[in-house]
Amino acid sequence: MTSIKQLPYEEYFLAGNGSCPGCGLTIGLRNVLKALGKEVYMVVPASCSSVVQSPFPNSSATVPLLNTPFAASAAAASGMVRALKVMGRDSVVMVWAGDGGTFDIGLATVSGAAERNEDLLYICYDNEAYMNTGGHRSSATPLGTFTGTTPTGKRENKKNIPLIMAAHGIPYVATASIAFITDLYDKILKAKDMKGFRYIQIFSPCTPGWLLPTEKSVESAKLAVQTGMYPLFEIENGIFKISAPSKAYLKKEKRKPLTDYFKLQGRFKHLKEEDIKLIEKWVDEISEEYASMDGKKVV
């Protein structure tokens, strides 16, 4: 396992980009690019990332990057993979998409590319809503959350995309968090050397969208894992494995209270006691389910 001091010095995402202060996306992208190195081609659908790179004629990314329409990212990347194969280049093609471009609008092409087992690395940074367009609900938004389109709290729960992707029979699926940077780095390194469709979902807080103080973005990502709201796991060739940062928090008595996570964020301010109980029930259920799946072949 890599330690923080072993992370490379090289930077592939430059300072002075268009991200908001405290952005989780750039913490993730910086460290993902460190793991992938120079030989990577990025595909970015419409999302915060397409704005963060900044306007024409400047760009903050030092690797080749193609901007695509919302639903086309995985399809465009599939084409790039084949073009690179014809050219005889051994490079990684990475899609860096938001949760809207993966869970909702992009799902058709993502599912298509996964079904064809295209040789690409698909990374979804999950900030749990359409943050670029002002914070509308997406199917990644968790139960009870306030967003622009759910002013009284969302009534449905988050879609479990990692398991849906695993059901396609792809070689690697993982969830990671920007708060556990070395775990994220190791997962990217592992996925980099694999062939076939690899899916990694990174939990990345959004400070304006979550009504979160800018300095608390990493802290809230850490709490999401410690309260069991966002369990980290990997499914390698169908075998489910809970990742080290999440291992201790599968047991209910070890988990931190959900209110620790909720009180940092304005989007959970309206939650009543019974709402919290409902979310707690969901956390208990999903943790028990994952604990029973640990170490077993699930797909």
Place this chain on the structure above:
Amino acid sequence: MRVLIPKSKPSKGAVGKTGLWRTSKPVVNHDKCIKCVICWAFCPETTIFRFQDNSVDIDYEYCKGCGVCANECPVNAIEMVED
């Protein structure tokens, strides 16, 4: 016929001097610093330099003053000072 391709070139400060956005700035107390480089790893803006001996320095030209470094520092060696 000339075809124009909308192609951007990588450059630092692509949206300008983002240091102008901040209201408070992080100041490192080098006597307290234990050289764990956690602030460098978590900086969302790539504005913390890491030297070979693991000491750090901040690029105030682009630092947006989010305060993640000060919040994550395990020994409170970084203080947010009004700018």
